[in-house]
Amino acid sequence: MAVAVALLAAGCARSGERPSWQPAAASAPASPAAAKPKPKLESANGMKGPLGDVIETGLKDASGDPYVIFGVTGPMVNDSSDFGFAIGTRMPGNVIIEDLTISEYKGSAIAPGFHPMAGQQTLSDDSQQPAFGYYVGAPAKITVRELDRVVGAQLARWSHNPAITIFWFDPADVRDDSDWTDLGAYDGAGNRLPEGHIERQTL
Numbered sequence: 001m002a003v004a005v006a007l008l009a010a011g012c013a014r015s016g017e018r019p020s021w022q023p024a025a026a027s028a029p030a031s032p033a034a035a036k037p038k039p040k041l042e043s044a045n046g047m048k049g050p051l052g053d054v055i056e057t058g059l060k061d062a063s064g065d066p067y068v069i070f071g072v073t074g075p076m077v078n079d080s081s082d083f084g085f086a087i088g089t090r091m092p093g094n095v096i097i098e099d100l101t102i103s104e105y106k107g108s109a110i111a112p113g114f115h116p117m118a119g120q121q122t123l124s125d126d127s128q129q130p131a132f133g134y135y136v137g138a139p140a141k142i143t144v145r146e147l148d149r150v151v152g153a154q155l156a157r158w159s160h161n162p163a164i165t166i167f168w169f170d171p172a173d174v175r176d177d178s179d180w181t182d183l184g185a186y187d188g189a190g191n192r193l194p195e196g197h198i199e200r201q202t203l
Contacts, residue, residue, distance in 0.1 A: 039090070043098040047074035050096060051083060052160025057168055062127035065089040068096060069132055069168060071160050078105035085134055085166065087118065102133065102201060110163070112136050113196015114185070120169065120177045128171035131200075134158070135165045139185035139193055142167045147179050 041049050051071030059067045068090050077084040084103030088096055104115045117133025135142060142153040142165075151174060153167040169177075180200070185193040 037094060039094045039096045041070075041072070041096045041098060043072075043074070043086075045074065045076045045098065045101065047072040047076055047084075047086060047098050047101060049073060049086070052158055054090070054096060055156045055158075055166055056090075057130060057132075057154065059130055059168075059170060061089055061129070062123070062125045065091060067130060069156075069166055070096065071158060072098065072101055074101075076101040077103045080105055080107065081109035083109065083160075085132070087129065087132055087168075099129065104197065107197060110136050110161075111196060113194040114183065114198045115196060116199040116201055119200045120171060120174060128174075130168045130171055131174075131177060132166070132168035135167060135185050136163060136196065137165065137185065137193055138163070139165060140188040142183070142185045144169070144180045144184075145182040146175060146177070151180075 039050060039054055041047065049070055049072040051073065053070075055069045057067045057069060061067060066089060067087060069085055069087050072084050072086045073082065074084075081103040084101045086098045086101040088099045090096055100118055100121070102116055102118050103109065109115065114133065114135050118131060120131040121129040123129055138157075139155070142155060143150050144153070145151075151169060153169050156166045158164040158166055183198055183200075184195075187193055
């Protein structure tokens, strides 16, 4: 329709006059976005990855290095899985250090619901590494009960498989995770979603 209107305007211009409309200048083709360099994974356990995008938790360790969560494969992944998730830190030079890996060890690693998660860890410097895990599905929220209150998790989709949701708990929101009960995932209407294999691993 825009082309037809432009042609009609040109036909109505008086002889010797320049049409009031001007054709749009051709825009230069968009330059392709520069590929983001993939982080280099360093793992004392021989893990490989990261699989998909590295997830920023917004949290830092005692040295100020950001905690990140990412997909991995390798010897620390259980036999019933072909992937796991690791928590670690992002170091200068785009280097990712793997600290701890979790994976499913019974049943399907992509069955709907929760899969074994890592509990909050107290490190040698008395800092706290956040509890984290993964859920197969797309919950609007994940919460856990800590005695008389409810603590909510942070959520992010895994780019390698968007049907999987990564979750973690900010240690600042946690008083004592040994009191945790009733881990649950909920949709936007507040309905409880499949539970799956709920288990917390601690070191």
